Amino acid sequence: MLTTRPRGTNDILPGETEKWHYVEKVLREICMEFDYQEIRFPIFEHTELFQRGVGETTDIVEKEMYTFLDRGQRSITLRPEGTASTVRAYLEHKLYALPQPVKMYYIGPMFRYERPQAGRYRQFHQFGVEVFGSFDPAIDAEVIALAMNFYHRLGLKGLELRLNSVGCPNCRPKHRETLQSFLEKDLHRLCRDCQGRYERNPLRILDCKNNQCREITAGAPTVLGSLCPECREHFEAVKEYLDEAGIRYLIDDRLVRGLDYYTKTAFEIIVNEIGAQSAICGGGRYDGLVESLGGPPIPGVGFALGMERIFPALESQGISIPLENQLDxxxxxxxxxxxxxxxxxxxxxxxxxxxxxxxxxxxxxxxxxxxxxxxxxxxxxxxxxxxxxxxxxxxxxxxxxxxxxxxxxxxxxxxxxxxxxxxxx
RNA sequence: GUGGAUGUGGCGAAGCGGUUAACGCACCGGAUUGUGGCUCCGGCACCCGAGGGUUCAAAUCCCUUCAUCCACCCCA
CATH class of the missing domain: 3.40.50.800 (Anticodon-binding domain)
Structure with missing residues (x-):
């Protein structure tokens, strides 16, 4: 035990750190060009922040958080993701008083108590960006462009951008209802997980990998089908911006992000080279989050990408990282x-x-x-x-x-x- | 939380009940006096993840445990 690292953690050894430095350098360069500034927030926060910010019904909050009481009997949690903290800092320091939008990025370790697996660790590293204060679909597209640009710069090929809209508090309830009534007759045939999701988050049934569930949901009404005019217009505009930028995407009307706070745009970037974990980046818009954490009704968009998932992808595509540690x-x-x-x-x-x-x-x-x-x-x-x-x-x-x-x-x-x-x- | 695989020196890997645990790579030293990359020679596991048991005898059989990997769930 004394000489064994905790499960799901990794030592990044000399020889490897150089690769990280390179990737981080590329990220910082891009952020500079896109005019995003770095924010550094604590590794741990009050547990409540994540409960409220990430969502009580998410897997993260239900079973994956590293939570403990500090010596003052306060409940503390090791950050499982970066968006909640960014929002908290934005509110705490009243960054909404600045000219908007505020465009920030972060990079650092996150913690989730899960069984480790290829591309999944208990301490892992994320790079993420968050933009506050703009409803403009162009900013959704910018954020996506930033991520795609990054992977291209590394030389990664075969990326797949999946795009969806999950609606807003106006249109989601309606879709939820039609979906539930569609599934009602087959409810007992759904897998156990999905039976639980039926009430709590029926949207995610569409995302289930179980064959029988897929069969049942085959003709289910899609979120896209019941978007309100505003969401529809927003979605169309995002697509136009992406088209204009030459960024190819795939509409995936089953794409549901696991976190509760998303609205409208949801996207994922997939690459097929890291075992079962093919998503290397995920993000979207979260127009209700700032307000739900006690701030003004300020919209947000962002994404997070996993650093650990980059390296195996690069490796299997035969891309080597330029190193410059040569002794003279x-x-x-x-x-x-x-x-x-x-x-x-x-x-x-x-x-x-x-x-x-x-x-x-x-x-x-x-x-x-x-x-x-x-x-x-x-x-x-x-x-x-x-x-x-x-x-x-x-x-x-x-x-x-x-x-x-x-x-x-x-x-x-x-x-x-x-x-x-x-x-x- | 569930399922599968695996655990022998720094790494890779033989051995699968019987004397001193192969081998390859790496590492260290040497091959006449102060010289690298090739070659040759030598060194490097009181011990086979840990604990217990079976046996005259176990790295090899049994049990427990821990760890790693992979997959499910979910996610980055």
């Missing part, structure tokens, strides 16, 4: 006195921005050269007792196995020049 110089010393000198030179190289390292195990020249080789370094600087006396150093070109003894300054100059050249290329 390896400094080798033989003997105590030379080692002192080598250490000083090493530090100076680094001050000049040259990536350099040395041996710290007092190993033989042979072993040190081996290490230099392993680092795939271009230059090795070799200091021995002889060179130390003469004030020289051996500059070895690892690729050609050629080397030359010269004054220390001369060798450093040579390396500097080579590095400059590299930067210019």
């Amino acid at each position: 110089v390896y400094v080798i010393a033989l003997g105590k006195a030379a080692d002192r000198k080598a250490f000083q030179i090493l530090l100076n190289l680094r001050l000049e921005g040259i990536k350099a390292d040395k041996d710290y195990l007092r190993r033989s020249l042979k072993a040190q050269l081996k290490t230099a080789h392993r680092h795939n370094v271009k230059y090795a600087l070799i200091f021995g007792e002889n060179e130390l006396e003469k004030g020289t150093v051996i500059l070895r070109f690892m690729e050609t196995s050629k080397q030359k003894e010269m004054p220390v300054d001369e060798a450093l100059d040579l390396i500097r020049k080579q590095m400059d050249k590299k930067i210019k290329m």
Whole structure:
């Protein structure tokens, strides 16, 4: 136990963190271009925020939250998603007083108590964006474009954007009723889960994977069919913006997001390479959420995407991430006195921005050269007792196995020049 | 929460009741004096996830437990 990480958590080790950095860099770049600013909110919040914000009937709240009492007997929950916190911060700091819309993004760990599986962990990382204060369908499209743009930049292919509208408090009750009366006669034939959903959230029956349920719901009335004029118009406009932007999508009138707060636009991005978890991004509009958390009636749109699901997708598509952690110089010393000198030179190289390292195990020249080789370094600087006396150093070109003894300054100059050249290329 | 698979050194992987637990990779050291990548040699598991049991004898059989993976549910 002592040396085992908690179930469903992961160590991201050296060699892997570089990949994360790259993906995060791409995300931040895009956000800058799209004019979204980062928000950082707490890892834990008052439990009530998620109960109210995510929805009492959702799986997250019912069975997946990491909830505990702190020493002051307050109920605290590790954040299972980012939207609720973003809304809370927006209200707490009265960001509605700013020019609207307010466009924000976040990136960081989320926590859900679930059985781990391919692409699903108890601590996982999400990047998400939230936009407050605009009803404009164009902002729905912008948010979707941002996500698609990101995946394209990484080089991912075969993405599928699924689009739906789940209506609003005006049209949803009507649809709910027609759906319930459609299902009523077959209620007993539905799977157990769906029988439970019938009252609580009949919309989700449409999303059930059970064969018999699918059969029963085959001709069920769709949400799209009973949208009110306003929702219909909004949906059409979102589609037009996407068409205009050349973003292809698939209408999926069965797409229901698992969280209670969605209205109108709902979307998911799917890629078939990460086991059973094919959704890499999900989001939509939540026009009622801000108000339901005690704020003014301010609309919102956003999405969240799972970082962990990106990497297996990239890998199975043979996309490698460009890494730039290449060491430039390896400094080798033989003997105590030379080692002192080598250490000083090493530090100076680094001050000049040259990536350099040395041996710290007092190993033989042979072993040190081996290490230099392993680092795939271009230059090795070799200091021995002889060179130390003469004030020289051996500059070895690892690729050609050629080397030359010269004054220390001369060798450093040579390396500097080579590095400059590299930067210019 | 349910179901299936798996658990042998850092990694991959043999062994499936009987002396000192193969092998490959990685790692470390060496092959005459201060030199890498190839080759050769050597080193690296008081122990087979943990606990208990059966047996003269278990990594190998049984039970329990834990963990990992995959799937269901649901989601990112």
